[in-house]
């Protein structure tokens with residue numbers, strides 16, 4: 001496997017620490033603000049979840065957690081620099097909430113304590129996708145919902161070519177310039193290229209005993225929303 005896409009947890013954590021101060025700005029720039037609408041759809045998908053507490057995993061700077069109005073939310077991430085920014089953002093908005101330092105593959109929560117788990121642009125970084133989905137299942141109540149927003153390689157040839165060009169000409173150079181990090185924004189497209197498409201992600205959910213209730217392309221397949229209901233023990 002290409003070294004740039006080794007999903008080593010310590011390296012991933014260090015990479016996000018490095019880009020944390022510029023993360024929000026780069027998200028808006030590199031997605032032309034589409035990330036905002038995509039997160040809105042992720043949040044709306046929780047209408048399918050039972051009432052109860054929500055865990056926003058890989059919360060980063062907290063954008064999904066903060067958008068989850070009217071629910072008790074915990075935002076969790078294994079990068080403390082991202083969490084510190086989330087906490088400050090929430091305080092600025094007068095929305096203090098609970099934050100937890102946690103690795104998605106070994107969550108510090110008891111079984112069956114969340115009605116829903118959201119995760120935006122996080123599962124692609126897991127060292128072991130199946131193990132992460134299993135661990136999320138463990139903390140979900142039966143019938144609880146996992147909603148995943150993720151970037152994918154578009155299936156259509158035109159969208160795929162446009163996405164490759166955007167990555168090469170914009171994402172990597174602008175990321176390098178703004179975040180002053182040559183590797184993080186090369187890792188981004190490389191990690192998308194080596195991650196399953198939305199059908200593969202839905203299959204991974206099914207393999208871990210989720211019933212997939214939504215699997216839909218966003219922005220011609222650059223991103224997708226995948227929602228599963230936990231059917232495990």
Ligand SMILES: C[S@@+](CC[C@H](N)C(=O)[O-])C[C@H]1O[C@@H](n2cnc3c(N)ncnc32)[C@H](O)[C@@H]1O
Nearest residue numbers: 016058059060077078079082103104120121125
């Ligand atoms: C691309 S950012 C996404 C942040 C946020 N969800 C958003 O919508 O912008 C990915 C985040 O996932 C976190 N992350 C990656 N792997 C993780 C893991 N195994 N456990 C916890 N957090 C993880 C990183 O630290 C980073 O903050």
